[in-house]
Amino acid sequence: MRALGRFMRRHRRLSLASVLGAPVAWMLVIYIGSLAFMVVSAFFRLDGLSQKPTNELTGDNIKTAFTTWTYVEVVLKSVGVAVVVTTLCFVIALPAAFYISKVAAPWARRGLIVAMLLPLWAGYLVKGYAWKAMLRPGSEFGIDTGGGFLNATFGWTPGFGWIAVVLAESYLWLPYMILPIYAGLDRLPPSLLDASGDVGARPMRTFRSIVMPLLVPAIAAGSIFTFSLTLGDFITPNLVTEGKVQMIGNLIQRTLGAPNQPLAAAFTLWPLLIVIVYLAGMKRLGAFESI
Amino acid sequence: MQLTRPTQWSLRLWTWGALAFLYLPLLVIAILSFNTATSLSWPPKGLTTSWWEAAWQAEGPKAALWNSVKLASVATLIALVIGTLAAFAMQRFQFFGKQSVSFLLVLPIALPGIVTAIALRNTFDRTIDFGLFGFRIGFGFQSLVIAHATFCIVVAYNNVVARLRRSSMNLLEASADLGAHGVQTFRYVTFPLMRSALLSGGILAFALSFDEIVVTTFTAGSGYQTLPQWIFANVSRPNNVPLVNVMATFVMVVSIPLAWLAQRLADSDPSR
Numbered sequence: 001m002r003a004l005g006r007f008m009r010r011h012r013r014l015s016l017a018s019v020l021g022a023p024v025a026w027m028l029v030i031y032i033g034s035l036a037f038m039v040v041s042a043f044f045r046l047d048g049l050s051q052k053p054t055n056e057l058t059g060d061n062i063k064t065a066f067t068t069w070t071y072v073e074v075v076l077k078s079v080g081v082a083v084v085v086t087t088l089c090f091v092i093a094l095p096a097a098f099y100i101s102k103v104a105a106p107w108a109r110r111g112l113i114v115a116m117l118l119p120l121w122a123g124y125l126v127k128g129y130a131w132k133a134m135l136r137p138g139s140e141f142g143i144d145t146g147g148g149f150l151n152a153t154f155g156w157t158p159g160f161g162w163i164a165v166v167l168a169e170s171y172l173w174l175p176y177m178i179l180p181i182y183a184g185l186d187r188l189p190p191s192l193l194d195a196s197g198d199v200g201a202r203p204m205r206t207f208r209s210i211v212m213p214l215l216v217p218a219i220a221a222g223s224i225f226t227f228s229l230t231l232g233d234f235i236t237p238n239l240v241t242e243g244k245v246q247m248i249g250n251l252i253q254r255t256l257g258a259p260n261q262p263l264a265a266a267f268t269l270w271p272l273l274i275v276i277v278y279l280a281g282m283k284r285l286g287a288f289e290s291i
Numbered sequence: 292m293q294l295t296r297p298t299q300w301s302l303r304l305w306t307w308g309a310l311a312f313l314y315l316p317l318l319v320i321a322i323l324s325f326n327t328a329t330s331l332s333w334p335p336k337g338l339t340t341s342w343w344e345a346a347w348q349a350e351g352p353k354a355a356l357w358n359s360v361k362l363a364s365v366a367t368l369i370a371l372v373i374g375t376l377a378a379f380a381m382q383r384f385q386f387f388g389k390q391s392v393s394f395l396l397v398l399p400i401a402l403p404g405i406v407t408a409i410a411l412r413n414t415f416d417r418t419i420d421f422g423l424f425g426f427r428i429g430f431g432f433q434s435l436v437i438a439h440a441t442f443c444i445v446v447a448y449n450n451v452v453a454r455l456r457r458s459s460m461n462l463l464e465a466s467a468d469l470g471a472h473g474v475q476t477f478r479y480v481t482f483p484l485m486r487s488a489l490l491s492g493g494i495l496a497f498a499l500s501f502d503e504i505v506v507t508t509f510t511a512g513s514g515y516q517t518l519p520q521w522i523f524a525n526v527s528r529p530n531n532v533p534l535v536n537v538m539a540t541f542v543m544v545v546s547i548p549l550a551w552l553a554q555r556l557a558d559s560d561p562s563r
Binding site: 096117122125146175178268 | 293294295298299301302303305306309310312313314315316317319320323330331332333334372373374376377379380383384386392393394395396398399401402403404405406407409410411412413414416417437440441444448495498502503504505509519522523526535539540542543546547549550551554
């Protein structure tokens with residue numbers, strides 16, 4: 001054992017390989033390998049008869065996925081939903097995170113932030129389902145259903161449509177926005193805020209000129225999750241609109257079930273490319289130091 | 292920064308509003324699981340525990356629950372081993388491409404689930420041909436374990452790496468100064484330091500796998516049904532609304548305290 005320890009100390013590279021080998025192999029072979037293979041599979045021609053992909057190469061799937069307006073429209077709407085959800089999460093999260101980190105009594109902070117994060121673990125499906133119960137309209141197909149919680153309590157519900165998707169997605173991913181913003185505010189030294197006040201800045205000015213610029217990486221980090229997870233979601237739109245709203249994820253799922261694996265892979269390039277571009281943008285804003 | 296009283300109060304109200312927004316739907320489902328009526332309408336017609344008894348008796352949800360537990364346990368074990376190795380590599384070594392490795396590990400949860408799902412499905416479905424021999428992973432328990440472990444690794448990694456970062460190297464040096472060799476240091480210093488981080492990482496990885504539906508839907512095949520899949524399959528069946536409410540509530544009351552426990556464990560610092 002001692003000998004082994006000495007040997008390992010002398011051979012740093014070997015010991016690095018022994019700890020790093022398995023994780024990198026797993027991620028590269030299984031994950032990156034699969035992603036690369038999926039990109040390739042988007043170029044395979046589908047055999048019309050057996051409905052199985054052949055090894056013959058074609059650009060048709062890509063052309064269909066990227067130039068047919070009906071599909072591009074679905075992509076644009078999905079991006080729109082992801083942007084609106086990200087904005088909404090930001091608007092809800094910022095004052096709440098600020099309150100918890102800077103205004104609430106120090107003893108209450110820990111409890112409040114944990115309370116904000118716990119719903120994250122309540123079950124993704126459960127939460128989408130809960131919104132179905134919240135949003136249920138008062139009548140469906142002319143039949144009085146009594147309606148869900150919103151309808152019964154406030155006499156109004158947005159029903160099962162785009163607003164439902166935006167609401168449910170914002171609900172799902174809100175904690176992902178709160179956590180990095182809270183952590184970012186927590187790292188902000190209070191003396192900086194005091195100094196700003198001492199030189200005569202009003203709170204609003206301090207907030208705009210000191211707090212916000214320093215929060216950019218944290219907000220960027222949070223937005224990665226709200227944006228990306230909303231963009232590819234198909235379960236929640238399915239649940240809260242009973243299949244009435246189609247997002248890019250629904251399109252992929254339907255195409256795969258058609259079954260047309262190559263075209264589904266071509267559609268999947270949309271969210272893959274959009275998120276890669278988004279990640280690159282957020283990286284420039286320093287998001288990866290804040291995850 | 293001195294905020295005026297009204298500003299402080301508005302911020303407080305906003306925060307409590309956000310909390311209400313987060314908990315209200317969960318509360319609604321929990322209450323509906325005791326509803327005597329079989330619809331999702333509000334308010335409940337009356338309260339009964341009979342759906343909970345019915346769910347306890349029913350075979351479908353129980354089998355699905357057991358499947359989920361088995362899958363999450365195996366995936367968590369693999370994720371813990373790989374995530375811990377990665378954490379050691381990242382914390383104790385300097386090497387070329389370090390940034391890319393941390394990026395590689397977060398990728399499965401930063402990319403939309405459907406991208407991961409379609410990619411893994413495609414790989415599992417094909418026969419991978421090495422000329423002399425070929426093999427196909429196929430769909431079932433094995434494909435689910437591989438898929439789930441892949442996105443659970445980052446959770447285990449995050450917890451362990453955070454702990455390693457906080458625990459000081461002094462302890463290791465002290466251990467070496469006292470004459471301990473590498474294995475002894477690991478056995479008596481490093482491992483006890485990591486124990487609660489491993490536990491909290493394990494719980495969170497388990498919860499992530501237990502909850503996952505998107506990748507599961509595409510990599511499960513037809514023979515293996517997890518609890519989220521059971522719920523999703525039964526959401527659209529009006530007769531099963533009460534059972535779905537019960538199982539959804541069950542998932543919440545199991546996962547939330549576990550996540551809370553994981554949080555406590557992650558915050559605890561054994562070196563203090």
